[in-house]
Amino acid sequence: MDTVHLPQAVENFVAATNAHDPNALAAVFADGATVxxxxxxxxxxxxxxxWIQVHLINPxxxxxxxxxxxxRLVASGDGEFPGGPLSFAFVFGIQDDQVTNLAITPV
Structure with a gap:
């Protein structure tokens, strides 16, 4: 599979999600961000x-x-939930290497 090149904020989001690290995930988001x-x-x-705990860490x-x-990041999401893995689109608003807005929808 080819490597997908990501902006730093998106790379940080993926890495913190996959490490199941709620503090690193929270640090990805700017003050006043919206998911x-x-x-x-x-x-x-x-x-x-x-949201991080319920939707990313627990499962x-x-x-x-x-x-x-x-x-727009398209990614496979897997974990402890029925029907996985599923494909999702993550649309990021980014400023100063932090996520200001994130919208997640099934693909």
């Missing part, structure tokens, strides 16, 4: 930390990037 996932918006550090998600273009 849109499963029809819900999570804004600010407290809400994003809760032990592992992300395998398949492509990146513009601001």
């Amino acid at each position: 849109h996932d499963d029809g819900t918006a999570y804004t600010g550090e407290s809400a994003i930390r809760e 032990k998600i592992v992300i395998t990037p398949t492509s990146f273009a513009g601001d």
